[in-house]
Amino acid sequence: MSDTADIQVLHVDDDPAVTEITAEVLERERDRLDVDTAHSASEGADTLAAESFDCIVCDYQMPGQTGLEFLETIREEYPELPFILYTGRGSEAVASDAIAAGATDYLQKASGTEQYELLANRIENAVEQYRSHQRATELNRIHNITGEIKQALVRADSRVEVETRTCEIFSQSEPYMFAWIGDHKTDSEQLEPRAWAGVEEGYLENITVTADDTETGQGPGGTAVRERRVAVSQNIHEDAEFEPWRGNALERGYQAVAAVPLEYEQTLYGVLGVYSARPYAFDEEERELLAELGGDVAHAIHSLELQATLRAEREFIEQALSEVRDIFYVADTDGTLRRWNDRAVAVSGYSEDELDGMAVTDFFGKEDQSRVLEALDEALTTGESVVEAAFLTADGDSIPYEFKGSRLTDTDGDVVGVIGVGRDISDRQQRERELQRYETIVEAIGDPVYRLDAEGNCTFVNDALVEMTGYEPADLRGEHVSMAVPDEHVERGREVVRQLLDEEHPNSLTWEMELHTTSGDVIPVENHVALVPSEDGFRGTAGVIRDITDRKQRKRDLEEKNQRLDEFAGIVSHDLRNPLNVAQLRLELARQECPSEHLDDVAHAHERMETLIDDVLAVARQGDDVDETQAVNLATLADSCWRTVETADATLRTETEQTIRANSGRLKQLLENLFSNAVAHGGDDVTVTIGSIDSGGFYIEDDGPGVPEDARDRLFEAGYSTTTDGTGFGLNIVQAIADAHGWTIAVTDSDAGGARFEITGVEFA
Known part of the structure; x- marks a missing residue:
């Protein structure tokens, strides 16, 4: 961590035992962490309003307001404050909801003190990122302003627009209040305002700024003119050289000012004054960027002034070429061609000399000539027209074209002809015919x-x-x-x-x-x-x-069922896991103070209870139906599942390339449970194989000891296990997932004498 400053943490959890042990362990893990606690969302909000914190750690399920509801409440006033959802109720849905609601991070409560090292790291990382973002925001402020001004310079077509937009952008950006550009008059040495924006309120009328040696020439503006550098007054209230303007400035809230010379190739085009609502607003990096920006503004003004002498001819040419995409033409008011592009030569088949002096009607048959002349007259009268007609080439070919015409005027506003483009619409007409067939x-x-x-x-x-x-x-x-x-x-x-x-x-x-x-x-x-x-x-x-009437009804039924299951899961997760977590932590602390072999048995019992809770939750969340299926590649999903379970030195062989229709999330749990079951009963070096069944399904088998005949009938019952460490829920969950898909699952012997689970009734995609 690059930032070693202390971190103030607010931990909100309705269980005092949890907050007490969390604060104790976190502060022991990291000296820089200072943890305050609150036992409800309302108490947390009051504490946050009274004190300043760098991070909030909050439980999910609490009486009154949940952790996510508390997050939504405080985000209105603290939109970027780091917020970590730290809860015993863990699921992908809760994690997704937390991130979607604006949580910085999500961490599920676990056993052992290791979780607090992880939590401490998450807190430090979140706070460091938050502080870095604040610093970056400050540094990016002037970069964003200069970038916006540079874009405005590119789009501007007059000096007035350059100066006005520059002042407007500064005045509309925090912490600036006001900006103006003054022109240096060499005869009087005064800076005469040309453009301004922001909180001005008569300021420019009440002040005089010069570039001479008098009192009014010693401020930032005069210095910028004489020394051709960015000059600043960082604290108007205390700057003695700003005395002539101090009263007027402070009345309007100005606290600091920077004057930027607008110079390009040793020519001064003016001075930009930028006024800030806070003192010491112009650090070294900001002054360098302002100096660069002053050069950019001056260059833009220089370029626009050079272009002024060519503007009349340029505007004529730009107007003539603005519509060019295909055939480009300019015709006189009598319909005689005046200008054209290379495309007109290529399409028409006429040479440049042949086109010179031709009338627009020469390119159309008699049946279209009157409509073309009407379109020409319409463009001259109303300003624009569109006509579709068959364009005749020198070789006699007929091509469907759409011609658009616009009235053309000179610099005095007099109408001199029609300018326009012609576009081949053969493809469009073909599409329209095809569309008619499609509608049929x-x-x-x-x-x-x-x-x-x-x-x-x-x-x-x-x-x-x-x-x-x-x-x-x-x-x-x-x-x-x-x-x-x-x-x-x-x-x-x-x-x-x-x-x-x-x-x-x-x-x-x-x-x-x-x-x-x-x-x-x-x-x-x-x-x-x-x-x-x-x-x-x-x-x-x-x-x-x-x-989708039937689908909506099924969805409502499923949501009601899931809500009931979720309520049950919440009770189990919150009311059982919190006391268990406290017991595990106290056990860890007890081991450090007085090691005993009896405590190992206690730890094993805790682990057994936690496994039972997880499996009970998994069983509770299994619905009777699958609400949505998609195409799932068995080999790809199997490889992914194998990497997520503890497989020791076991080996997975994939002998299928089938793609089936299934709910990928629930199929993933089915595979993970069967893989874990194979390793648990077959040993660390067991080989597990997944393959296809020709009759419509797939199998998972191993080369372990297999399943006894007398145990197969009860194998999928809830709570039944052939080992002392098993919970008896793993294969029951597998059975529930298969039933939800409408599949049939059976157990038999593999060729190697191990267990083979066959899932049939599967729909292949």
């Missing part, structure tokens, strides 16, 4: 299908959607989607479209919403939506709808 196909699709334009108006529905909603096609087409979808789901649809548009390679998204029928029924549906692309990017969406 989706009419026959069983699921409801729709299409919306970019504004959310319905452009197509198939018969299935008509049947689901009760609306007639004519009732839906052309109408906004809100006629059948609640407002909140319409807004959610807009968010989905924005999300798809933000993606680099948009595909599709599936989300749930409600559909209202003509009879007043509300149907929960799953909406699978995708963007409909166009040449311009986005013209609307298309989607497929599926009725």
Whole structure:
């Protein structure tokens, strides 16, 4: 740890025994840790309001407010304060909820004093990261400001915009209040304001700043002009040289000021003054960055002034080329070609000399010439026009094109012709024909299908959607989607479209919403939506709808069941594990003070109790159904599970490449339990094999001693174990997972005489 300052820790847990032992061991582990305790969320909030802390360590399940609810409460006032959820109720769901709610870290309570070394490390790491972030935030402040100003300089097209945006960005950034740019007048030696922003309140009208040897020339502004460097007054209240302006500055809250010369190639373009709301705001690094920024601003002004003499011609050329993508053209008011690009030569087949003097109507057949002339007149009159027509080449080929025209004016605003682009729309017309065929196909699709334009108006529905909603096609087409979808789901649809548009390679998204029928029924549906692309990017969406009424009901039933199981698991976790944890810690302390072989038996009993608690929780959390399955590769998952269990010198052989349909999380527990069972009964050097069964399933076998015939009937019963160390829940959990998937599990002998577990009734993907 690079930061050795003391760390103030607030530990919140409703069990006084836990907080007492935690504080005692943590302070013994680390001298720099100072631990205060609170026994409820409300007491923790009061303590936090009265004292300053570097980190909060909090239990999850407490009366009144849970640890996560306490976290949400304090995040409103302490958005970045390190918060570690330290709880005996451990699960992936709790960990995920903690991180999602803004917890810095998550740690599950365990046995032994080793957990406190880990907790101490987590606390120190979280606080170090928090303090480093605070330091980095301060250093990044001026970097962000200069970066934003540099971006503004790139976008600016006038000196006024350069100076105004520079002042605005500084004045809108903490801790600055006000910024102004003054022009140095050599005849009077005064700095005359050109631009300013922020808390000014008449400040510039009440002060005089010069660059001469008088009293008004000794401040930062005059020094910056004379010495061409960043000059600062770090404490306006105490700086004697700031006396001429002190009263006006302090009235407006200014505490420090920096003056930056805007110089490029020995030419001074002005002085930038930046005023801070706090003293000593301009350290050495910040002054260096301000000096660099002053050069950038001066360079931008220099470049814009050089460009001023060329602006008239440049604006004409930029206006002429701004629309170029395919064929580019400029035509006079009478329709005679004036300019064109290489693409016009390549597509038309005419040479440069042949194009010179041709009329725009020469490129179209008689059936299109009148429409082209109307479009030309429309562009001259209204400012723009669009026309689709067949473009005729010198060889007589006809290519479908879309021409866009815009009125062209000179620097005096007089109309001189039409400027525009022509785009080949052969592919677009082909797509439109294909789309018509697709719409015919989706009419026959069983699921409801729709299409919306970019504004959310319905452009197509198939018969299935008509049947689901009760609306007639004519009732839906052309109408906004809100006629059948609640407002909140319409807004959610807009968010989905924005999300798809933000993606680099948009595909599709599936989300749930409600559909209202003509009879007043509300149907929960799953909406699978995708963007409909166009040449311009986005013209609307298309989607497929599926009725999920049955699925929603199953989900509600499952959630109710899981809630009851979770309540039971919470009771077991909180009411049994906390006293056990205290007992384990007291045992460790007792061993250090008076070693005894009797204490080893106590430790073994503790371990036995903890294993029983874990297995009881695992059994409680096994539901009767699997709510969701996916394609799972057996070999890949088996290798992953093997690395997570204690396998000593055992070996895993994988003889399957099958992919099955299963809930990956519950299948993972099934495999881990069977692997652990094989090692526990087969010895440290046992070989475990997983393979496929031709009839539809897979097996896990070993070369250990096998399962006695008289024990097989009771092997999967809860609490039954063939060893004194077993809890009897491991294979019961395996049976529950198999049943939840609709599988059948049986035990027999392997070819090597060991145990073989066969799981059948499996669906292969």
